Amino acid sequence: MNIAIKELPELEVAFVRRFGSYFKSTEDHWGRLVNWAVNNGLYPPKQSFIGISLDNPDDVYGENCRHDACVTIPEGFEKEKHIHNGIQFRKLDGGQYALYSFYDTPEKLNLAYKYMYEEWLATSKYEADYDRFNLEFNLNNPAEDPEGKCKVDLYVPIKNQ
Numbered sequence: 001m002n003i004a005i006k007e008l009p010e011l012e013v014a015f016v017r018r019f020g021s022y023f024k025s026t027e028d029h030w031g032r033l034v035n036w037a038v039n040n041g042l043y044p045p046k047q048s049f050i051g052i053s054l055d056n057p058d059d060v061y062g063e064n065c066r067h068d069a070c071v072t073i074p075e076g077f078e079k080e081k082h083i084h085n086g087i088q089f090r091k092l093d094g095g096q097y098a099l100y101s102f103y104d105t106p107e108k109l110n111l112a113y114k115y116m117y118e119e120w121l122a123t124s125k126y127e128a129d130y131d132r133f134n135l136e137f138n139l140n141n142p143a144e145d146p147e148g149k150c151k152v153d154l155y156v157p158i159k160n161q
Contacts, residue, residue: 003098003120008135008155010094012077013050013070014042014087021062022053022110033069036087040077047072050092051136051152057110093132097155098124106142106150116156125161132157 014037018029037043054066070092073079079089098120102112113134121128139151 003100003116003124005126005158006097006099006155008094008097011048011050011092012073012075012089013092014073014077014079014084014089015052015068015070016087017066017068019064019066022057022065022067029067030069032086033071036084037071040084042071042073042077046074049138051138052092052133053113053136054133092135093157095129095132096126096158097135098126098158100154100156102150102152102154104149105147109136109150109152109154112152112154113156116154121156121158124158126158127161129157129159 014033016029016033016036034049037047037049048071050070050072052068052070054068055064057065073089098116100112100116100120102109104112117128134157135155137153137155139153140149142148142150145151
């Protein structure tokens with residue numbers, strides 16, 4: 001598997017958070033975010049949709065796992081909360097990341113995480129940077145893929161050992 005080392009800039013995002021198992025399909029927060037993003041002119045290729053799995057499902061009970069559906073926003077975007085009901089905003093730290101390009105069914109994304117953290121990092125000259133989030137750049141909609149697969153660029157935050 002080819003892992004590339006990439007430097008990402010700081011990104012500002014709008015997001016919707018949900019609680020629930022990563023292994024059960026719940027499109028509610030993605031649907032809300034995508035509808036909001038389209039209504040605000042935020043869609044690829046100028047903007048990116050990013051998923052952030054905030055908890056390790058091996059350590060956190062499924063219904064308590066948090067996931068943020070995010071879309072990048074351009075500099076100067078108006079963020080007044082009364083205009084964007086239910087949408088939150090924050091900055092994602094830039095820095096050095098290991099990039100793993102994943103293409104498979106969504107429920108297998110956890111295997112990509114296991115590979116990165118349990119195998120690749122153990123044999124690399126890097127260690128995980130737990131002060132930053134893993135970023136899942138979504139490059140397609142699995143519902144529109146002929147095999148129901150998702151294409152995700154998984155960015156794992158790293159630092160030199």
